[in-house]
Amino acid sequence: MADFPWRPPPWRLEKRAAPSAAMRIAAPLIAAAAMLATGFAIFAFLGREPLTALYMFFVEPLNSLYGVGELLLKATPLALCGLGLALGFTANVWNIGAEGQLTLGAICGGGVALFWSSELGRLALPVILLAGIAGGAAWAAIPALLRTRFNTSEILVSLMLVYIAQLLLAYLLRGAWRDPDGFGFPQSKAFDERIILPLLFDGQRASIAFPLMLALAALSWFFSSRLFAGYRMLVSGQAPAAAAYAGFSERRNVWLALMISGGAAGLAGVCEVVGPIGRLQTDISPGYGFAAIIVAFVGRLHPAGIVLAALLMSLLYLGGESVQLGLQLPAAVTGLFQGILLFYLLAADLFVGFRLRLAPRAVTSSA
Amino acid sequence: MNERPLAPRLVLRGITKRYPTTLANDNVDLRVGVGEIHALMGENGAGKSTLMKIVYGVTRPDAGSIEWEGSTVGIHSPAEARRLGVGMVFQHFALFETLSVAENIALALDERSTPAALAPRIRAVAERYGLPVDPQRLVHSMSVGERQRVEIVRCLLQSPKLLIMDEPTSVLTPQAVLQLFGTLRRLAGEGMSILYISHKLDEIRALCDSATVLRAGRVSGTVRPREESNASLARLMVGSDLDDQPPQPRQPGEVRLELNGYSMVPRDPFGTALRQIDLDVRSGEIVGIAGVSGNGQKELLAALSGEMIGPHSGSISLCGRRIDHLGAAHRRAFGLGFVPEERLGRGAVPAMSLSENALLTGARAGMVRHGLVRHRVARASARATIAAFKVKCGSEQSAAERLSGGNLQKFIVGREIRLAPKVMLVAQPTWGVDVGAAQLIHQSLIGLRDGGSAVLVISEELDELFTICDRIAVLTAGRLSAPQPRSQLTIEAVGLLMAGATQEVAHG
Numbered sequence: 017m018a019d020f021p022w023r024p025p026p027w028r029l030e031k032r033a034a035p036s037a038a039m040r041i042a043a044p045l046i047a048a049a050a051m052l053a054t055g056f057a058i059f060a061f062l063g064r065e066p067l068t069a070l071y072m073f074f075v076e077p078l079n080s081l082y083g084v085g086e087l088l089l090k091a092t093p094l095a096l097c098g099l100g101l102a103l104g105f106t107a108n109v110w111n112i113g114a115e116g117q118l119t120l121g122a123i124c125g126g127g128v129a130l131f132w133s134s135e136l137g138r139l140a141l142p143v144i145l146l147a148g149i150a151g152g153a154a155w156a157a158i159p160a161l162l163r164t165r166f167n168t169s170e171i172l173v174s175l176m177l178v179y180i181a182q183l184l185l186a187y188l189l190r191g192a193w194r195d196p197d198g199f200g201f202p203q204s205k206a207f208d209e210r211i212i213l214p215l216l217f218d219g220q221r222a223s224i225a226f227p228l229m230l231a232l233a234a235l236s237w238f239f240s241s242r243l244f245a246g247y248r249m250l251v252s253g254q255a256p257a258a259a260a261y262a263g264f265s266e267r268r269n270v271w272l273a274l275m276i277s278g279g280a281a282g283l284a285g286v287c288e289v290v291g292p293i294g295r296l297q298t299d300i301s302p303g304y305g306f307a308a309i310i311v312a313f314v315g316r317l318h319p320a321g322i323v324l325a326a327l328l329m330s331l332l333y334l335g336g337e338s339v340q341l342g343l344q345l346p347a348a349v350t351g352l353f354q355g356i357l358l359f360y361l362l363a364a365d366l367f368v369g370f371r372l373r374l375a376p377r378a379v380t381s382s383a
Numbered sequence: 384m385n386e387r388p389l390a391p392r393l394v395l396r397g398i399t400k401r402y403p404t405t406l407a408n409d410n411v412d413l414r415v416g417v418g419e420i421h422a423l424m425g426e427n428g429a430g431k432s433t434l435m436k437i438v439y440g441v442t443r444p445d446a447g448s449i450e451w452e453g454s455t456v457g458i459h460s461p462a463e464a465r466r467l468g469v470g471m472v473f474q475h476f477a478l479f480e481t482l483s484v485a486e487n488i489a490l491a492l493d494e495r496s497t498p499a500a501l502a503p504r505i506r507a508v509a510e511r512y513g514l515p516v517d518p519q520r521l522v523h524s525m526s527v528g529e530r531q532r533v534e535i536v537r538c539l540l541q542s543p544k545l546l547i548m549d550e551p552t553s554v555l556t557p558q559a560v561l562q563l564f565g566t567l568r569r570l571a572g573e574g575m576s577i578l579y580i581s582h583k584l585d586e587i588r589a590l591c592d593s594a595t596v597l598r599a600g601r602v603s604g605t606v607r608p609r610e611e612s613n614a615s616l617a618r619l620m621v622g623s624d625l626d627d628q629p630p631q632p633r634q635p636g637e638v639r640l641e642l643n644g645y646s647m648v649p650r651d652p653f654g655t656a657l658r659q660i661d662l663d664v665r666s667g668e669i670v671g672i673a674g675v676s677g678n679g680q681k682e683l684l685a686a687l688s689g690e691m692i693g694p695h696s697g698s699i700s701l702c703g704r705r706i707d708h709l710g711a712a713h714r715r716a717f718g719l720g721f722v723p724e725e726r727l728g729r730g731a732v733p734a735m736s737l738s739e740n741a742l743l744t745g746a747r748a749g750m751v752r753h754g755l756v757r758h759r760v761a762r763a764s765a766r767a768t769i770a771a772f773k774v775k776c777g778s779e780q781s782a783a784e785r786l787s788g789g790n791l792q793k794f795i796v797g798r799e800i801r802l803a804p805k806v807m808l809v810a811q812p813t814w815g816v817d818v819g820a821a822q823l824i825h826q827s828l829i830g831l832r833d834g835g836s837a838v839l840v841i842s843e844e845l846d847e848l849f850t851i852c853d854r855i856a857v858l859t860a861g862r863l864s865a866p867q868p869r870s871q872l873t874i875e876a877v878g879l880l881m882a883g884a885t886q887e888v889a890h891g
Contacts (some may be wrong), residue, residue, distance in 0.1 A: 263712025
């Protein structure tokens with residue numbers, strides 16, 4: 017209200033008439049390039065030879081078949097979580113707790129693996145995977161129930177449940193499920209060889225979970241572009257009033273979004289424990305469930321984009337480990353690169369929809 | 384009737400404003416004298432709002448100059464405009480419902496005063512200009528007409544020399560309009576200039592000394608409205624002649640939609656409760672519901688469409704079947720069609736294409752089979768709607784948000800009509816729609832009626848209801864009057880019913 021001389025800034029953002037479709041696809045690539053340039057500057061600032069560091073970060077991890085296998089191995093849970101989250105995000109349901117659902121998937125699948133694998137015989141592996149999916153979905157059912165019954169925020173509930181899930185896992189592994197011959201480490205017995213996911217090739221660690229993830233990506237594309245159920249979720253996300261007008265149930269939308277994203281995260285969790293880890297232990301994920309949020313957005317919430325973004329994010333993990341070992345940089349460098357990537361992506365997105373213009377000069381001078 | 388000193392109050396010369404997709408104002412000249420009531424006319428999208436935003440300092444022109452009382456000025460902000468002496472009453476009021484009149488006005492003034500200090504000044508201005516306003520009253524308890532008075536009083540407290548009124552009568556009863564005109568004439572008589580934005584020809588001819596007509600961003604004429612006919616003014620606005628023929632009455636059939644003693648208390652604390660509503664709409668007739676928004680229109684529509692099912696008593700039946708407990712999807716399945724008043728975001732998903740928007744209500748019309756979307760059927764249906772209703776758009780792949788309001792409304796009305804509803808519910812069918820599109824929408828609703836559908840239209844535009852409806856009822860403060868045949872009603876009688884419960888006392 018005060019009568020101060022307000023001056024507009026000399027620039028302003030102007031909405032573009034028609035955002036270019038090419039730029040929309042190019043934006044993640046531009047963001048990746050800007051991330052590399054910033055990485056160059058950071059390594060130089062830290063006193064490391066930048067080109068060597070970037071080589072060590074982005075190229076060296078892929079120099080061997082084993083390295084490529086690691087890339088696919090880490091991309092799988094990222095993409096699985098990201099695919100499920102993206103479906104929810106397009107439906108305006110914000111599941112932030114994929115990490116917790118992943119943990120519950122590991123607990124449920126791992127529990128079946130520990131106690132019933134011999135009774136189930138040939139069916140053991142499918143049942144274990146289904147148990148993982150059911151565990152993740154059940155964990156996501158809590159925010160779904162609270163939101164549809166009491167209108168709570170699924171963002172907060174799903175996030176807080178992450179820590180409960182992790183504590184539940186730690187509780188089981190320090191008590192009933194601890195390996196009696198494990199020297200007191202908080203971990204379970206190693207699973208039977210017969211229920212470990214088969215490897216893609218020998219000489220590396222990626223399993224058939226990777227092609228399974230690719231199949232689910234295709235299924236997810238089919239769901240959102242061909243099924244009426246997917247269309248309803250899209251409408252609920254973009255225009256809730258239009259969904260109410262058309263008679264699409266909000267309750268069903270929330271449940272479906274959380275069941276799908278929870279189930280996918282649960283599958284990611286169980287595939288880790290019956291895959292590369294081979295047992296239950298307290299640290300089963302370096303934050304895949306959280307990184308998958310970035311994966312979902314870097315991938316434009318589109319299945320193909322999410323698979324590519326998961327591969328990129330996986331490379332950031334591998335590169336981070338590589339420079340930790342080779343250049344004695346702290347582990348935080350992985351998170352740093354993830355953050356820089358997301359920051360540039362958001363900036364690039366803004367300029368897809370808007371352009372920066374200098375404000376025109378006043379048409380006439382004041383009298 | 385007014386004195387005319389030499390220097391005009393406001394002169395615009397060659398104002399041009401270009402937006403990325405449109406040329407909103409193209410070399411516009413406008414001149415308002417001292418004590419003159421000047422109309423700015425034009426259809427929706429003709430550039431009236433842009434021009435007024437430029438005068439009020441909200442937007443800056445790309446070219447052209449502004450002269451204020453003989454000297455050239457640049458208006459860079461609304462605060463600067465107010466310092467010059469420009470006051471603006473917006474079409475949509477920005478009042479806080481939970482605050483009192485005095486508190487609202489204290490917040491909006493450039494000077495710092497307490498609500499208590501303002502109260503006597505508000506009373507004085509209100510009394511002087513015949514605008515009864517109680518400074519202590521809470522805004523949520525006021526009718527739309529009373530809220531508009533608050534906005535006018537707020538402007539008058541700053542003693543403006545130019546008062547801009549943006550579509551001021553679109554929310555008023557006929558009696559309140561007359562009262563407003565009295566106030567405006569008195570202000571003009573004291574030397575205030577008034578810029579009156581409207582597209583209502585009768586009002587402009589009754590009130591204004593001169594008029595500037597805009598069409599597609601350009602001035603298509605500067606005229607003395609009293610020397611023109613409605614037809615000649617409409618021609619300047621639209622560029623062609625129009626005829627809106629009254630429909631032939633038709634013999635109505637069986638009752639399709641029936642409300643019996645329907646009462647409902649809304650969840651929204653500022654909503655209007657519906658009280659004991661009785662209504663029947665028959666096959667082959669159009670029933671209109673008149674009334675100023677905020678008298679239960681929103682609640683009645685949500686109750687009929689099934690978007691809001693709360694605690695209620697009484698019943699709603701569709702073709703003899705109780706539906707008041709059913710959701711929107713079920714009611715659609717039983718043959719209810721609905722055109723809501725918000726087009727973008729409710730009637731259509733803004734970022735989706737027209738073909739995807741056809742799918743919004745078309746699942747039962749063959750666009751979905753075994754849970755699979757048949758995009759080809761949806762595209763064909765959208766193309767047919769576009770052709771039949773002359774929707775101007777790139778193609779059925781254009782996003783809904785890229786269409787003008789009128790074209791999107793034609794698409795939504797067409798989409799619902801193609802579903803051959805047994806009962807069609809339409810809210811504000813031609814709100815913000817240009818004259819040509821309005822005529823097409825009216826004709827298609829009459830066509831739907833002639834095909835045997837029951838049509839219920841809720842509108843604030845009395846002219847519209849009198850053009851298309853067979854029977855008309857009035858919704859005031861949540862109560863519905865008994866519908867009467869149009870031939871037995873006059874606009875004045877409906878106006879009195881509208882005013883009945885809102886204390887909009889009629890003064891000439």
